[in-house]
Amino acid sequence: MKVKVNQDNCIGCGACEAICSEVFALNDDGLSTVITDNFENVDKDTIKEATEGCPTSAIEIEE
Ligand code: SF4
Secondary structure (H helix, E strand, O other): EEEEEOOOOOOOHHHHHHHHHOOEEOOOOOOOEOOOOOOOOHHHHHHHHHHHOOOOOEEEOOO
C-alpha cells in the first residue's frame, strides 16, 4: 500500500491527522505529511476514511 499527500492541494485543515494520526501529521509549514511507510498495523478503513474526508482530495492511496 502507498499513501501520498499532494501538498499543492492540502489546505492544512488537519482532518486527516484527526482521523488517522498514525499516518498523517501536519508539518512545520502546516501541511499534511505521511509520517510512516509501514501500514501493516494501521486500520486500512481509517486511512480510507481520512482520504475520503479530505476536503480537497489531496490524499491518494494505492492498494
Ligand atoms: S484533510 Fe486534506 S486538506 Fe486537510 S490537512 Fe489532510 S491532506 Fe490537508
